[in-house]
Amino acid sequence: MFDTSPLHAGDEGFFARARAWTLSGFTINTVTAPALSVVRTNTLIRREPVDHWAITLSKRSATWLDSGSATLAAEPGLPFVVSLGQPMKNKREADDRIQLYLSRDSFHGIGTLLDASCMRPLQRAGATLLADYMRLLLRNLPSLDEEDALRLTDATRAMIAACLAPSASRIGEVQPLVNVTLMERVRRAIRRHLHSSTLGPELICREAATSRSQLYRLLEGEGGVGHYIQKQRLSEAFALLCDPPATTTISAIAEMLCFADSSSFARAFRREFGVSPSDVRDAARGGLPPLSASAGVNEAGTGSFAACLRGVPPPASAILDLRP
Known part of the structure; x- marks a missing residue:
């Protein structure tokens, strides 16, 4: 060839x-x-x-x-x-x-x-x-x-x-596939800046090359932009706490992931997973399986890649804004 x-x-x-x-x-x-x-x-x-x-x-x-x-x-x-x-x-x-x-x-x-x-x-x-x-x-x-x-x-x-x-x-x-593709772009932008206190709609729109209205519609099913960011941060915290050799304190993890203090972090963590951060860390160090599954990301609003291939219709609010 x-x-x-x-x-x-x-x-x-x-x-x-x-x-x-x-x-x-x-x-x-x-x-x-x-x-x-x-x-x-x-x-x-x-x-x-x-x-x-x-x-x-x-x-x-x-x-x-x-x-x-x-x-x-x-x-x-x-x-x-x-x-x-x-x-x-x-x-x-x-x-x-x-x-x-x-x-x-x-x-x-x-x-x-x-x-x-x-x-x-x-x-x-x-x-x-x-x-x-x-x-x-x-x-x-x-x-x-x-x-x-x-x-x-x-x-x-x-x-x-x-x-x-x-x-x-x-x-x-191809609106469902467009939404899944844009959602992946947004997810990558958020993951890159999880530890940054400036992470918000303006930064995400700039990095994901999308408009604010498109971002809000895309994350509407996730409870909004702020809630989605917090879920990603809590998921990251869960992964860190499940690592037995890790020595980072819970308060340091809270600060690293931009929570106001360890108390607000612990409350949000318990609401998301049903257990406390210390319970997850103790279980990991004791060789026990995680007490709760990772929060992950519920992207039902945009659909999974496989679901889109099967012709799942886009959400009613779906739009596309291809910025030049």
Whole structure:
């Protein structure tokens, strides 16, 4: 398929790791590799005449591409589209990447959109949403049963179309998956700042690239933004208290997770789990199983990834705000 060689002079060979899931009509691939130069020539296309589209999401490295008729500098964190039926060369530094290889037979319905997106920067809002969907897809794929996995092609086709060329009708088709994807973006933003006293709607909106109204609607089923943040902090506290070697005091955990004092922390903890922080710590140090399950996150308002694949309708309040 490709001629591949180490990018830096003097390298002899290289070590890389790849993992792939082959589904109905497309493949999901993860690759960890050093700095590389990759070429697909006309000779290779004649020898291996695969003309799939490839959507690539790089984690760490920019990618420089040249197809002869167009060039593209793709920044990390934003996906880009190429066609394997077109000669190209690219280079990038050491990277971890996710790739979707899309069969033209299975994705011909959005072929015009994909061809128009090849070797072009994608609109940032749609590209960010597509990147989040690719990460969500990769994380959930190993846990999906066969019946849910069979639904992935239709769901992925609709999601790609909505991200490449957003419209009210396309967004409506994939609103449940959009909500789950945005919820994951919000969750990551909150997890990054759990220990920060500035964590609130303004910070979350900025980091998750969403509007305040969208955030409020998304977390309405969780009791609101403040309640959701507290549940995440309590879940983190529960995990810390279940670690027998940990020496951090309960009052220090309360302070670290931005509770006003240890008393308010203990009251909130007991309301959430039905036991006190000291009871959980004592059980863990005594080798007993946890006295209560972790709070986790109840995302019934947006639905699980598998549920969305089964066509669960979006909540009545669902909207989409793709910020430029």
